[in-house]
Amino acid sequence: MIARTFALLTLTITAAHAEVAKIDPAKAKQTAEQVCAACHTADGNSVNPMYPKLAGQHQEYITKQLHNFKAANGKPAERNNPIMLGMATPLTEEDIKGLAAYFSQQKLKPDTAKNMKTVTVGQKLWRAGDASRGLPACGGCHGPSGLGIPGQYPRLQGQLSGYVETQLKSFRLGERANDPNGMMRAVASHLTDTEIQAVADYVAGLR
Incomplete structure (x- = not known):
């Protein structure tokens, strides 16, 4: 039994290395x-x-x-x-x-926040969300600095604000629907255009 288990483990490791190769x-x-x-x-x-x-x-x-x-x-x-x-x-x-x-493996050249008037709004939504509307903190999944979690949530730190804004609006409209369990569609449905712009700009400036 032990020998069989070892053999299966060896095959698995070999296959994994072959995949990488x-x-x-x-x-x-x-x-x-x-x-x-x-x-x-x-x-x-x-x-x-x-x-x-x-x-x-x-x-x-x-x-x-x-x-x-x-x-x-x-x-x-x-x-x-x-x-x-x-x-x-x-x-x-x-x-x-x-x-x-x-x-x-490439080095990110991050975007920058451009609208300082909305930083406070974007920061609040990123760090705390809005419990009164059932809106979770963005950083709860994507991390305080927007680094995300490999295999679960993408890195957003320094992403182009215009791109983030477009994607959030696409999620809100249901035009983009490849988010697991509709998670991003549910989040985006609570956001106004102004809030989306604020979060997107805040993301661009995260470091």
Whole structure:
């Protein structure tokens, strides 16, 4: 029994190493430079609020989003985005894992907060939420400094404020619906446009 267990453990470890070995850093870098750079820049530090910064983002989160952009088994993509559908569809599992690893290892060049008048509002919502409306603190999931939790919640620290604002509004409208258990849709439904702008700007300035 012990020998069998050991053999199974060995096979599992070997398979895990084989999975890691499939990632080709040189190929991932080439794909990032030739395919992703036009929108996200080669090192994932987008300056256009239409496209998120990917540098320093959790590998697991990037992997999930790339999968969500792809249509699979006759079903539409979980995350509706015509541009990313076209970009993600040709990617193999190896490509996805390679790109996720590549961008997660890049150094983030963070955005900055631009509207000091709303910092107090954004800070309050980030740190404490609003219990009277059933609104949890953003930092409760994404962390006090916006670093997130790998495998659970994305890093938002220094993300482009315009991108965060757009995503929160998309969650509120239900246009983006790839959040587990509708968590972000529920949160965003409590936020006004002014509050969304305040939180997005606060996020951009988090360090």
